[in-house]
Amino acid sequence: MAGGEEEGAAAGTETESEAVVEELRSFKDLGVTDVLCEACDQLGWKVPTKIQVEAIPVALQGRDVIGLAETGSGKTGAFALPILQALLETPQRLFALVLTPTRELAFQISEQFEALGSSIGVQTTVIVGGIDTMSQSLALAKKPHVIIATPGRLVDHLENTKGFNLRALKFLVMDEADRILNMDFETEVDKILKVIPRDRKTFLFSATMTKKVQKLQRAALKNPVKCAVSSKYQTVEKLQQYYIFIPSKFKDSYLVYILNELAGNSFMIFCSTCNNTQRTALLLRNLGFTAIPLHGQMSQNKRLGSLNKFKAKARSILLATDVASRGLDIPHVDVVINFDIPTHSKDYIHRVGRTARAGRSGKSITFVTQYDVELFQRIEHLIGKKLPAFPMQEEEVMMLTERVAEAQRIARMELREQGEKKRSRNDNDDDTEEAIGVRNKVAGGKKKKRKAF
Template identity: 40%
Template sequence: MSNPEEDQLPTSQAQPVTFADLHIHPAVLQAVSDVGYESPSAIQAETIPALLAGSDVVGLAQTGTGKTAAFAIPILSKIDTSNRHTQALVLAPTRELALQVAEAFGRYGAKLSNLNVLPIYGGSSYAVQLSGLRRGAHIVVGTPGRVIDHLERGTLDLSHLDYLVLDEADEMLQMGFAEDVERILSDTPEYKQVALFSATMPPGIRKITSKYLHDAVEVSVKTKTATAENITQRYILVDGRRKMDALTRVLEVEQFAAMIIFVRTKQATEEVAEKLRARGFAAAAINGDIAQAQRERTIAGLKDGSIDILVATDVAARGLDVDRISHVVNYDIPHDPESYVHRIGRTGRAGRSGTALLFVSPRERHLLKSIERVTRQKVIEAELPTVEDVNAQRVEKFRDSITAALSDPGLDLFRRLVTDYERDNDVPMADIAAALALQSRDGGAFLMAPEPPQEKRTFDDRGDRGDRPGRGDRRRDGGFATYRIDVGKRHKVMPGAIVGAIANEGGLNRSDFGHITIKPDYSLVELPPNLPEDTLKKLERTRIQGVLINLHPDDGPARSYARHDKAGGKPPTSKPKKYRKTQ
């Protein structure tokens, strides 16, 4: 299995030490060696000895520096597999990262006998998780919400915990898990070893480190740039309505091994993948609604070459690492520059070169500038392949297909059939070959038709609205429905916490959210209408600030009256609108 992004360990750069110099467990060293790694990254070289020595650690480093191995290797070196109790807990902000970390533990602990690693996260079967916990999981990797759920059910026992890791701690706090993290920490033994890894150090992280870590060793790895230098970054200026045409041209002209195309919504993954398949490309979609078994089959297809193009959302692609990926296309430009960094990090792995392409509409200029500012790199403008470029490539591929067919063992049969046809019908061989080629097109046009002349658009044009409808239009078209959750201002809840909790546990994308209105005792959240039953079930036990959110469609003032009557009081005499204002 390929190593995930967090485990990218440099093998070509000279390092002052090797893994063999770090005094890790021989079985773990053998597993690391089998994976093909010899030299630790900077954060591993400093973190592994500190954790092996028993110190608490605060690791400050960006994604891609090898943080997972930095804590997995020393924990595996010290774990007691003869003891069935849960000895290590890793908290991760998303289910994708939880799976990624659990897989890394499995690889580095492959030579340890009877090791059990269990990922637990929202949206997966309780039966599998309960069975794993009953068998005894030495290492549990989970999202905060599901970990709390098991703690409250009494199915997860942390009384024997020796090691606790907070991975991507700043992301957990940003998603509103601060109170959940503290709730979990309060259920762990006082004497344990704690490792916290974060890209930044906001006040909330400082509070946790000062409260729960003791004499922690701080390891900081500075990065000169947020994106790898071996990734070529380009953008194409294109109207939203013409993006599929632009993508098709790029795919026909660009030479690539495998590609990930990023879009903003789950619906778009299916739509784009279907259109690409209709155009003859081996494409598949992956999003938060796809079952884990299907996700694994899709990724296996990407690895073995039966699938060349993966259309994905940000969340669905977390932890994805496939060596074949040579190109990343940002079909929809991300609103968050950090998402762009994560996206293009899917290519250019292990020292290979990679290409990142970004589609930008004129009205998205500010997003491009923000990406360049954060990454400290200029994204170079590229020209959209012309009709002539596409047609030249089609002709070249046609010629190549003839050359390849000439070496096919079955050619003799068809040569006899064609020769007989030529003799019986007195038709030139060139005409027969042309007719067969035309027949293979199944009625489709071989060459792309010249495009009508268009006025050249520039970044100063503001009229392009084709890439997405306005917020008001989307609501009128049924794009959003209003849901109520039972947390509000008195719970000190913020919009980011609402988005983070619901998106993480329900498998939603942040673009699935509309307006969020926070009232004193409840909040109204705009989400896609008719949420699937499995999504609603995933959200049944979701908590924000420790409170069950009880998400349900908002039915306005009538529900407020019902609650008033249920409490034993009289319904208000004022108008519904006024009553709602007083809540």
């Protein structure tokens, strides 16, 4: 479809949705059963969102659904409610599978399923990397109703966990499908599609309709209904967006200046690498800020710990890589700072979408160095607006450089120490494995090696 037609279609859908939302005041009007309406009420979901208005009635009719909606639009409810309602009608184990791109999003979806299905006894299991496979195998053996998984780890279990299969599956959901495919999970998704029943319902949710998503749609869905509430790239109206143009070597000083200027707010600061996320968190801590990191090189427990501390407002600054830019529902982010400008312009939309959620206002500030001008122009072109400069007092920034330089030095030392500790731990693990190997050889022949679960 040509761009103009698509936008026109999207605009039409938008207007229709608004009219429908006016008429539909409750989930009951959408066809949701009483027990689930009560669960929505307990979660504080008073009125269905646009994507829920579009998708739920269609899904309840038993159709496949493609949902195009930006982050924070209530997508989880749009697929969880129809699945739970179908489960109520025909109770069955291993009923639904939800595929997600990141571990954090998987845990969040699981929480929503459990909250919505608490009164009907729904059991869910999260299958993601970074967690012991044996405990996951035991959880799968109990046959939960809903599995929420990242594609890589699920394929591991399908190939290696004895007795586990998805041959009875009734629902497949692919959430953030564009991101699953961008993270090179195509091979894993193909393997999953080959071993699940063809006779199933499929929901595909994505913020953007890329070529890869269209290909997946053709492969996985039968005569789907498209529910699009916004196909244009856009940022929320209540979001005040700014940029600051700065020399690369003073980035840290400008960051400290902004955190001081906007003190009292909660911040999400996006960095491009795990290393820079960790370094900047240490730097800010050395300067007295309550900052915590969240990135892919942390263990799953530490990642969830960071997220929970920030959600509980025990920390006011969360530094993250793009692992946290989409799907995570953190309600109280006041300011998003793009410390490192995103390489892909679309990631800008998802990052700044962490603030100004659910009708609140918020700010975003993007750092633009002499090396980032072209990337920044691409972002402005994508969102269709020129951003204003954030007002700065440069002499005040320069007064901070000495203190910041000292904090940088300490952060570098701490980072080096952490790296050394990690290396020595890995060496010890290798030694232990070697020792176990020797013991097994000695014991070889005496008893057979026991198979994993």
